[in-house]
Amino acid sequence: MKINLEKIINIVGKENISTDPGDLLVYGSDSSVHEASACIVVRPGKIEHVQKIVIYANSKKIPIISRGAGSGMSGQAVPIKGGIILDMKRMNHILEVNLADVYCRVEPGVVDDDLNHVLKSHSVFYPPAPASSRVATIGGEIANNASGVRSIKYGAVRDYVLGMKVVMANGDLVSFGCKNRVEAAGYQLDRLMVGSEGTLGIIVEATLRFIPIPKLRCMGTAKFNKLKEAGDSIAEIMASGCQPSLLELMDNIAITAVNKAMDFGLPDVDAILMFEADGMVKEAIDFEMKKIKAICEKHNGFGIELSYDAKERTRIFSGRKKLFPSLSKYKELFACTSLADDMAVPYSKMAVMAQKIHDVAKRNNVIMTAYGHCGSGCMHTKILLDPTKNKQWDNAKNAVKEIYDFVASIDGSTSAEHGIGISKAFAFKKEKHDSLNFMHAIKKALDPNNILNPGKLMDAPDDWVTATRLRYKHN
Amino acid sequence: MEFNNLKKWQDKLHVCIRCGYCFEHCHLFKITGWESDAPRGKLVMLHALLQGDIDPSDSIAEKIFECYMCKRCEASCSAKVEITELFQDARTDFAEAGYDVTGTTSKTNEDKCGMCQSCISVCKHEARSVDEENDKIVVDIVKCQSCGCCVATCPTGAAYSREGFGLTQNELCQQVKNYLEGGTV
Secondary structure: OOOOHHHHHHHHOHHHEEOOHHHHHHOOEOOOOEEOOOOEEEOOOOHHHHHHHHHHHHHHOOOEEEEOOOOOOOOOOOOOOOOEEEEHHHOOOEEEEEOOOOEEEEOOOOEHHHHHHHHHOOOEEOOOOOOOOOOOEHHHHHHOOOOOOOHHHHOOHHHOEEEEEEEOOOOOEEEEEOOOOOOOOOOOHHHHHOOOOOOOOEEEEEEEEOEEOOOEEEEEEEEEOOHHHHHHHHHHHHHOOOOOOEEEEEEHHHHHHHHHHHOOOOOOOOEEEEEEEEEOOHHHHHHHHHHHHHHHHHOOOEEEEEEOOHHHHHHHHHHHHOHHHHHHHOOOOOEEEOOOOEEEOOHHHHHHHHHHHHHHHHHOOOEEOOEEOHHHOEEEOOEEEOOOOHHHHHHHHHHHHHHHHHHHHOOOEOOOOOOOOOOOHHHHHHHOOOOHHHHHHHHHHHOOOOOEOOOOHHHOOOOHHHHOEEOOOOO | OOOOOHHHHOOOHHHOOOOOHHHHHOHHHHHHOOHHHOHHHHHHHHHHHHHOOOOOOHHHHHHHOOOOOOOHHHHHOOOOOOHHHHHHHHHHHHHHOOOOOOOOOEEEOOOOOOOOOHHHHHOOOOOEEEEOOOOEEEEOOOOOOOOOHHHHHOOOOOEEEOOOOOOOHHHHHHHHHHHHHHOOO
């Protein structure tokens, strides 16, 4: 693939491109198991740069992969077909905070936590908050329809996007959506872009709404000697009309990992539930917490502790917040891989899903943990394995298939919040089999030369093990 | 190139799950914005070097020597990757292989140096010494941790380190002065 370096340099300047093999490698990986090499890394600083680069790439049919922090877990930002990596992190300005009309406009490279730092001074916040919010960019969050621990009450990114500016595959700059809370006119094209993983256009500006920061939060923890009882508690809490702002499950493997990595001192029980209620009025929060506590006790939850203290809440939750990297410490020389890592599961099936994860792990001789934002219907897992052994990858492949077969059998969904990328494509295609033609038609209409993040979502290979080189050498 | 020191990390480097949370803590990354300047990027390159996926080069060596060793990334890494120890081993291997790079380490301008040896006395890392044979100050680039004490102490301005990371030494001094005097930067 030949790229006219001089042309690209004329657009963004020499200091904003790299073809160094080290950079190509770094920008060819993310937090997934996948790796591939692009031809060039380009860092646009303004919309005009993006347009010019896209026009050039489209004329030469060169793949173009827009990238935020590269914290995705499914290979969304991995250049499976080479091409141009468009690193959007330089476009990181907060353009407007409009308190009167309750929206803000941001460039795509703004980091989630940085936006919330600014909004905090106005007593408002942008709630999606994935665990990676300290590094994740707004553009990446929109492209993946990210969500996080408080999605149970506040929803995902799609619930906060009012509008956006997008550079389409032909270089046109178009506006989708609006700046108002409601809009009923025509195709909701801004919604189409949310979760499209960079395959339909490049988001260059977003208009987001925000909401008031709750004045009070109360966090609770409950311990369980049986994982099933924790799962049953989740189902009943959600079916009973409770409105927690957070409801998290950690199984024993997650507990052990956090204790090993952070010397955290969590109790050695089968499962812990973390729950929280927030709001402006203490009585309302107490009402929710009392209901949740009673349901946990009904299912043999014990050692229940509640705290309004901000420092204590932060301490309790820091173990959950850093669980993903902590899992690397669970077993010496094992790697923590993001595979089958974010299934959407019906509440009533949460307990069997958690048990299924453990059964599948045992049968396939890998380690898997059941945790996640179960209150919002998101069950996370990770597969811990010896990445140097071929056999372990075969086992992981079997385990992933078994998990997704089970998810399909209980009317779950492939991805709750991490997106499809490469590694979940086979399950996604199976789940969405009757709408794939429509997806292909949309892709063809908006990106006829297939330059925008090609080979992802419905176009990714079925076998994730061989789709790219894995980042671990194995034999 | 032999990775005599780095190779002991071969089976441990995959402990880094590449979450990228270290971006938040890396001053260098925040200034340059290049992911290859952040700890995760450097670990990706070292992993690839050990696996034979990439060849060693001056530019990779330069990146590995670009780190102020503040260890903020390491302190916050929940996977407990021993990041700076890894960098030190990589630096040793690059130096032994003859890579003559600077990174963020300090150097001495011989034309300006009066051989007062103040820089040696303030160096906590024993990175500076006198080359008796050639009558000059030399810097061990593996030992140098880029703390800048020698640069700040040198009365003739002979000790220097690379600028252009967003702030010159004078600007930094002015910011510190402003902060101490008025509480704002």
